[in-house]
Amino acid sequence: MTEFSLLLPVYGRDDPAQLERAFASSVDEQTRRPDEVVLVQDGPVPAPLAATIAALVAGSPVPVRHVVLPQNVGLADALTAGLDACRHEVVARMDADDVAMPERFARQLAVVEEGYDLVGAGLLEFVDDEAVTVGRRTPPIGEATIQRYARFHDPFNHPTVVYRKAAVLRAGGYRPVGLMEDYWLFARMLMAGAKVANLPEPLVKYRVGAGAYARRGGLGQLRAELQLQRLLRRLGFTTSGQFLRNVCVRGGYRLLPEAVRRTSYRRVLHRGFQDGATGGAA
Numbered sequence: 001m002t003e004f005s006l007l008l009p010v011y012g013r014d015d016p017a018q019l020e021r022a023f024a025s026s027v028d029e030q031t032r033r034p035d036e037v038v039l040v041q042d043g044p045v046p047a048p049l050a051a052t053i054a055a056l057v058a059g060s061p062v063p064v065r066h067v068v069l070p071q072n073v074g075l076a077d078a079l080t081a082g083l084d085a086c087r088h089e090v091v092a093r094m095d096a097d098d099v100a101m102p103e104r105f106a107r108q109l110a111v112v113e114e115g116y117d118l119v120g121a122g123l124l125e126f127v128d129d130e131a132v133t134v135g136r137r138t139p140p141i142g143e144a145t146i147q148r149y150a151r152f153h154d155p156f157n158h159p160t161v162v163y164r165k166a167a168v169l170r171a172g173g174y175r176p177v178g179l180m181e182d183y184w185l186f187a188r189m190l191m192a193g194a195k196v197a198n199l200p201e202p203l204v205k206y207r208v209g210a211g212a213y214a215r216r217g218g219l220g221q222l223r224a225e226l227q228l229q230r231l232l233r234r235l236g237f238t239t240s241g242q243f244l245r246n247v248c249v250r251g252g253y254r255l256l257p258e259a260v261r262r263t264s265y266r267r268v269l270h271r272g273f274q275d276g277a278t279g280g281a282a
Helices: 016-028 047-059 075-085 104-112 143-149 165-170 181-191 219-235 240-254 258-278
Strands: 004-011 036-042 064-069 090-093 118-126 135-137 162-164 196-207
Touching: 004 016, 004 075, 004 104, 016 047, 036 047, 036 075, 047 064, 064 075, 075 165, 075 181, 090 104, 090 165, 104 118, 104 162, 104 196, 135 196, 143 196, 162 165, 165 181, 181 219, 219 240
Parallel strands: 004 036, 004 090, 036 064, 118 196
Antiparallel strands: 090 162, 118 135, 118 162
């Protein structure tokens, strides 16, 4: 069976209890456990979080590599440091506040072992109680549909992905672009010929925090969105028409009031995932 690494970034604002739950769900409770955990500490952390990290490292049933970055460098650079530390070719992503379903890795690794380079999955959204679902994201299914959908939206739920390290590095790895470093990476992987797939069923429970929708808007994210769209166009990933459509629709979304943005996200972006999953226009 293919050995794989679990890549789990942590930073100073993460909650110790949520990290403990994320770790347990993605290691202890898995029917197919990772062969190692690479826990990247992105900068200094408070004492309670440091104590939780130490306890997880000491008590883990699989080896843990605790990579400590002296300063907070952001998610893209933290993931790059983590990938460098991963001993295995196949790497699974996990966030420090989410919950993995017990069959997650068994289901996704089976697809990777068929020769795929990148495998995502659906997810369920929750706020505080993981038993109470407030939303669901079903990704586009099939390579042709993923390719079409990717010209307008990120076709993968980043916290669910499992990928081959070589395919990520061949595409140039993670590069900071606002909160969209994953979309930029996946676009380059698609352009580089990566073999990709999505599983429609939810394999991760994704925590929707209080600031989730606030972070998606504002002038900073608008600038990042415009930067991303210019990069996609320069790469040849999008046409001129798709570029203009994305600047208007996705750029306009960044300027909406938070309450409207929340509603728009659920009605438009989530609908886009559903359309992509069934082969409709995204």
